[in-house]
Amino acid sequence: MFASQPAVGYHEVVIETPSHSRHLADMDADELAAVLSVYRARYNTLMAQPGVRYVSLFRNHGREAGTSQPHPHAQLIALPMVPADVERRWDVAARHHETSGRCLYCDLLAAERASGSRCVLETGGFAAVTAYAPRFPFETWILPERHEADFGRISDQELSALARVLRRVLRALRDVLGDPPHNLVFQSKPCQGPDGAEAAAGFHWHLQIAPRTTRQAGFEIGTEMAIVPVLPEQAAxxxxxALKD
Amino acid sequence: MFASQPAVGYHEVVIETPSHSRHLADMDADELAAVLSVYRARYNTLMAQPGVRYVSLFRNHGREAGTSQPHPHAQLIALPMVPADVERRWDVAARHHETSGRCLYCDLLAAERASGSRCVLETGGFAAVTAYAPRFPFETWILPERHEADFGRISDQELSALARVLRRVLRALRDVLGDPPHNLVFQSKPCQGPDGAEAAAGFHWHLQIAPRTTRQAGFEIGTEMAIVPVLPEQAAxxxxxALKD
Structure with a gap:
């Protein structure tokens, strides 16, 4: 029904430590910052490859979160197209920017700060909040305060600050949920393309942490709605x- | 951010047999038809309740498919709104109907018959085909040949035929995959509503069978794309x- 397309793409695995069972949350902040700097380097390299339209950067922890290899690692998958869901999120943000002149995620940060009920931590230019409409119990987003669509443009100083925030959030999640299976998902901009350049003002990269203590069943598959038995305010x-320094 | 809405809804469990470990595939066709007739009865009752806009009818088998209670059962969840994903599928079908004058799913059936490579079984007015763009390995759809948007309008004779086809497909899946965890998901029309009535000509109810031998990991969560390591032609x-009578 569709014309076949040439298969262009890359799949990389970042092995984060020589230690087979080291938890990301147990790294010190400098070690974690060094890991994040490798993410950034490989992300930027793959984003610059001819034919690549989007790079998915993610990390699986635990069998229920899809891990097949237990040794600590992250993955990058570079695609020749922009996934429909990324495009949808991009379009929503672009529409908000067109009508309001403001970034949707900057507005979200301001609204979360004003409410406070879903705020977990805010320090060093990053905020961690539980998702307003979560797909998973305890789903938590880490957003940079600086408006920036592209994770690849994070500075060394910001990497350090992100490492500190991520480490504290992961430790709190582990303390509350008992080493839950979880995914880290970086939401960043598609590559510059025919329609990518103008809309960048509306997007804002962020890191989603998805604990996987629930399972997608028939209801979720049939409706794409999520059943989340914990309020985000309670999770926050x-x-x-549970936060420690 | 959103105004709160009054919570209207129903959740029913259909206990399908007194036997704690009886597999749907082990029922004889008459027993299975009787179970399906209970689905129809409860579906129609819930669709007629004031405030209900959509009824999700599904069945989970096995822990990886989200089953929390092992005793054989199906579930109906009646919602006060049409889920966004149902609306999207509905809109795609309505658009196809507007531009071609034909039902998208009748066209799909014709195309699958012409190709044959994804056809599993066709008998008694029902066809089973593996999904052209599956979300799960061995994802299989059962469609009635008679154009009908509403599962609730299935006749007694059709229920009997559906039971025969479903039983054979479930047994084949069990033989090939070894009692895989799976979901059954009925995709049927939303209730008559302000915009529901006219578009019904474009929709066509069907039953999706989703084996759950893979797991959603960070890539899938970040992109909503599915990694499916088995071609639908190979699965078919x-x-x-593996089909038996």
């Missing part, structure tokens, strides 16, 4: 109470 | 070879 309160 | 060939 538990995470705040 | 294996299921055809």
């Amino acid at each position: 309160a538990e995470l705040r109470a | 060939a294996e299921l055809r070879a």
Whole structure:
């Protein structure tokens, strides 16, 4: 029904430590910053490859989160197209920017700060909040305060600050949920393309943490709605109470 | 950010047999037809409730498919709104109907028959085909040949024929994949609503069978793309070879 397309793409695995069972949350902040700098380097390299339209950067922890290899690692998958879901999120942000002149995610950060009920942590230019409409219990987003669509443009100083925030959030999640299976998902901009350049003002990269303590069943498959038995306000309160330095 | 809405809805569990470990595939066709007739009865009752806009009818088998109670059962969840994903599928079908004058799913059936490579079984007015763009390995759809948007309008005779086809497909899946965890998902029309009535000509109910031998990991969560390591043509060939009467 569709014309076949030439298969262009890359799949890379970032092995994060020689230690087979080291938890990301147990790395010190400098070690974690060094890991994040490798993510950035490989992300930028793949984004610059001819034919690549989008790079998915993610990390799986635990069998229920899809891990097949237990040794700590992240993955990058570079695609020859922009996934429909990324395009949808991009379009929503672009529409918000067109009508309001503001970035949707900057507005989200301002609204979360004003409410406070879903705020977990805010320090060093990054904020961690539980998702307003989560797909997973305790789903938590880390957003840079600086408006930037492209994760690849994160500075060394920001990498350091992100490492500190990520480490504290991961430790709190582990304390509250008991080493839950989880995914880290970087949401960043598609490559510059015919329609990518103008809309960048509306997007804002962020890191999604998805604990996987629930399972997609028939209802979720049939409706793409999520059943989440924990309110994000409750999740944020538990995470705040578990935070350590 | 959103105004709160009154919570209207129903959740029913259909206990299908007194036997705690009876597999749907082990029921004889008459027993299975009786189970399906209960689905129809409860589906129609819930669709007629005030405030209900959509009824999700599904069945989970096995822990990886989200089953929390092992005793054989199906579920109906009646919602006060049409899920966005149902609306999207509905819109695609309505658009196809507007531009071609034909039903998208009748066209799909014709195309699958012409190709044959994804056909598993066709008998008694129902066709089973592996999904052209599957989300799960061995994802299989059962479609009635009679154009009908509403599962609730299935006749007694059709229920009998559906039971026969479903039973054979489930047994083939079990033989090929070894009692895989799976979901059954009925895709049927939303209730009559302000915009529901006119578009019904474009929709066509069907039953999706989703084996759950893979897991959603970070790539899938970040892109909503599915990694499916088995071609649907290969899956159909294996299921055809495993079919029994």
